Amino acid sequence: MARNKRQRNQTDDIYDSADVVPSSSVSDKPKRRYRLTRRLLVFALLLAPLNALGLVAAVSLVLNGVDNSSGAAVEISATQTGRTEAESSLQEWLSSDDTVFGGSTITSWDGTSGTENVEASQDDIGYQLTTHDFTIRTPDGVSYHAAVRTAYAPTRGVKVLSAPTITPVDPSAVSEWDPVEPTTGWTTTGANEAATSAITSWAGALTTSPSELKLATRDGDSDHVYGTLTGVTTSEVSVSTAWIPENDRGEVDESTLVATVSIESLDADAEEDDESSRTTVTYDVLVREADTAAPYVTAWGPVGSGTGLSDYENAVSLDGAVDSAPTGPSGGASDGGGEDPAADTGDASTEGSE
Numbered sequence: 301m302a303r304n305k306r307q308r309n310q311t312d313d314i315y316d317s318a319d320v321v322p323s324s325s326v327s328d329k330p331k332r333r334y335r336l337t338r339r340l341l342v343f344a345l346l347l348a349p350l351n352a353l354g355l356v357a358a359v360s361l362v363l364n365g366v367d368n369s370s371g372a373a374v375e376i377s378a379t380q381t382g383r384t385e386a387e388s389s390l391q392e393w394l395s396s397d398d399t400v401f402g403g404s405t406i407t408s409w410d411g412t413s414g415t416e417n418v419e420a421s422q423d424d425i426g427y428q429l430t431t432h433d434f435t436i437r438t439p440d441g442v443s444y445h446a447a448v449r450t451a452y453a454p455t456r457g458v459k460v461l462s463a464p465t466i467t468p469v470d471p472s473a474v475s476e477w478d479p480v481e482p483t484t485g486w487t488t489t490g491a492n493e494a495a496t497s498a499i500t501s502w503a504g505a506l507t508t509s510p511s512e513l514k515l516a517t518r519d520g521d522s523d524h525v526y527g528t529l530t531g532v533t534t535s536e537v538s539v540s541t542a543w544i545p546e547n548d549r550g551e552v553d554e555s556t557l558v559a560t561v562s563i564e565s566l567d568a569d570a571e572e573d574d575e576s577s578r579t580t581v582t583y584d585v586l587v588r589e590a591d592t593a594a595p596y597v598t599a600w601g602p603v604g605s606g607t608g609l610s611d612y613e614n615a616v617s618l619d620g621a622v623d624s625a626p627t628g629p630s631g632g633a634s635d636g637g638g639e640d641p642a643a644d645t646g647d648a649s650t651e652g653s654e
Contacts, residue, residue: 387448390436390446406436408434412430415428436466445466446466487543488543491587504537507532513526526614532579535578539560539561541560544557555588558609564580584606586611
């Protein structure tokens with residue numbers, strides 16, 4: 301018993317007197333080092349794509365900043381660049397005595413074509429080639445295409461490269477073709493005598509005075525004013541076609557009528573028998589209460605606009621602003637299903653707008 305006790309005491313003395321003794325933390329150091337290394341590797345893998353993107357951006361900046369003489373490609377963005385120079389060159393050519401197209405006028409700029417970027421080289425800078433397209437009309441009324449080739453460089457500007465190229469305009473007329481306006485939701489009808497009389501009264505007021513035109517439309521808004529045609533008088537009025545709204549059930553609204561109208565106008569200072577001073581213009585008109593003895597025109601516009609017309613849309617407010625919404629009596633929308641002029645007031649629309 302005494303021997304065993306001494307051995308245990310000697311062991312305790314070794315631990316107490318040793319400079320370094322085993323510790324459980326020593327075995328954890330390799331594990332911590334492994335975890336740290338793994339985290340660094342994962343972070344590096346995640347950072348690699350970002351580094352690659354940064355490198356690409358840096359290279360792009362360097363290349364874009366290189367002087368043109370270094371041979372780098374030049375990126376040029378031009379839309380109407382050179383249009384003024386090309387048009388001036390074309391007009392000067394048309395005004396010269398060296399062309400059979402002398403006296404012709406430029407009627408339109410039709411855009412650009414044939415755009416091509418030329419890369420810079422050791423001998424020259426980069427530039428962009430562009431063809432500017434125009435339409436010209438000769439004194440005889442014949443139209444042609446005209447093309448002017450230009451070159452453009454940011455540091456040099458625009459240079460016209462050649463005289464204009466003239467080509468004929470492709471024929472656009474096709475015989476034996478009879479297109480018609482779409483009339484979905486409408487059915488063809490005839491204008492009765494009362495509707496024709498109302499249209500004639502409106503046409504006469506259109507060339508008379510704003511007050512008479514407003515009276516003809518029955519516009520009760522005191523803020524509305526109308527403009528009229530001046531210097532002409534109405535000579536003859538005719539209705540070529542007319543439509544009334546028709547819903548999906550085949551029910552029609554005979555109180556609403558849209559008609560295409562031809563108005564023959566005469567120069568106000570011309571003699572009645574002077575045929576050379578007569579001019580024919582056409583309109584689409586919207587007629588309300590067409591099924592009564594007192595119909596009236598409430599709106600008008602170019603041919604093809606009739607089914608989309610709204611009451612009093614031609615009126616202008618006294619402050620000079622065109623009304624954003626039609627006003628006036630409710631007769632149902634002219635398109636057989638659009639907004640009713642009196643929808644906000646709760647008034648009922650016509651049967652044709654159902």
